[in-house]
Amino acid sequence: MNTNILVVDDDIHIRKLIRLYLENSQFTVTEACDGREALKLLAEKQIDLAIVDVMMPHVDGIELTEDIKSFMSIPILMVTAKGESKDKVKGFTAGTDDYLVKPFDPVELVLRVKALLKRYNVSSEKRVKLGSVVIDVEGLLVHSNNHTLYLKKKECELLFVLAGSPGKIYTRTQLIEKIWGYDYEGDERTVDVHIKRLREQLSLFPELTITTVRGLGYRLEELSS
Template sequence: MTKETILVVDDEKEIRDLITIYLKNEGYEVLQASDGEEGLLLLKQHKVHLIVLDIMMPHVDGIQMCRKVREIAEMPIIMLSAKTQDMDKIVGLTMGADDYVTKPFNPLELIARIKSQLRRYLKMSSAEIQDAHEIEIGDMQINIATHEITVAGQKVKLTPREFSILELLARNQGIVMSAQQIYERVWQEEAFQSDNTVMVHIRKIRERIESNPRNPQYIKTVWGVGYKIEKDH
C-alpha cells in the first residue's frame, strides 16, 4: 500500500478533513496544518512527499510558505485558492508551485493531480539516487557512497561536515546557495549568524581541493549572495 506522506495546509478545518479522508482512502499518510507557520514546523519534523497548500491563510500565507519551502526542498506543491484571477495563479506558480486548483474543487480531481505529481516526483527522485553515487566535476570525483574524493588522481580527505557541504554544492551545480541555506541543510538547524561558520568550512574545503585557493576552480563565491559550483564544469 502507498505510504507517501502528504501535508495539507489550510485554515479551514472542514477542507483539511475532507482532503484527508480522500487521501487516507488512497493509502497516503496525512499531516495537517492550519497555517504556513505550522506547516513549516511539520516539514522540519517529518519527511513529506507533497504539499497541498492554501493561498489565503492568517499569519504565514501560502505564497510565503511556498517561497520558504522552495529554499530548502523540491517536493511537489499544489496550491489551493478561492480566487480565479490569472494573476493569482501566476504568482503561485512563480513562487515554485507545481499545480493550481481553484476552490470549490472536486476531491477526485485533486487526488488525480496529487497522484500525477507524485509519480513524476518519485520517478525523478529515484533516477537522481541511481545517478548520484558518483559526481564528476572537472578533475574531481566525489563518491557519495564511500565519501572518497580524488582531485587530479590524488585522494583528498575532508571532515564529514566538509564533505556534506561539498556534496550539497555538487548536487546543485549552477545554483547559488547562501551561507544560511548551506548551514540549515548541512547542520539541520536554524541558521543564526552562520555566515562565518560556513565561510571557515568553505575555506578549509578549498585548501584541500583547489590548486590555488585564492583563485578557486571549483567552489565559486558570488559576492553578497553565496557559493556555487558551476554547472557543466
C-alpha cells in the same frame, strides 16, 4: 513506505474533506491550520508532498511555498479560491508545481497528487552521470574531474531532464510541463532563456552540448571526448 501528505488550510472542513479522499487512496495525512504550523511540522516529520491554501493567517500560501522550496525539494499543490491568471503566476513564481481552484473536485485533487508524486518519483534518482560529468539535481551542481558548477534550481532541473535521455528531443511544452507544471501560464520563451543561460555555463563541460532542433525543441548531446 507510506506517502505522507501535508494539508495546510485554515478551513477545518476543507482539511477534513481532503484528508478523507487522500486516506481513501491509502495516503497518510498530516494537517496544519496555517503556514507557521506547517513549517514546524516540516522540520519534525518526513513529508512527501504539500497541499497549500493561499489565503491563510500568519504565513500565507505564497510565502509558505517560497519557504518550503528554499530548503527542500517536494512537490507542492496550491489550492485557492482565486482563479485569476495573476494569482496563478504568483503561485508558480513562488515555486508551486500545480494549481487547483476552489471549489474543486476531490477526485481531481487526488489524481493531481498522484501525478505530481509520479513526476517527482521519476527523478527520485537525484544524479545523472554522462561520461565523467555528474549532474546532481539535489545539490544543484554539475561536476567532473576538473570543474564544479553550481546552478539555479530550474536550470539544474532542466539540464537533469535533458541529460536523463541524451539525444531525445523535448518540445518547449514538454519541458514546461515537467519542470514548471502543466498549468503554468507563463511564456514558453522562459525555456529559451534558461537554455541560453545553461549553454553559457556549460562551456566548462564541452562534452555536453544542448542543441536546438528547429521547429521541434531541444536535446542534449553527449559528445565523445
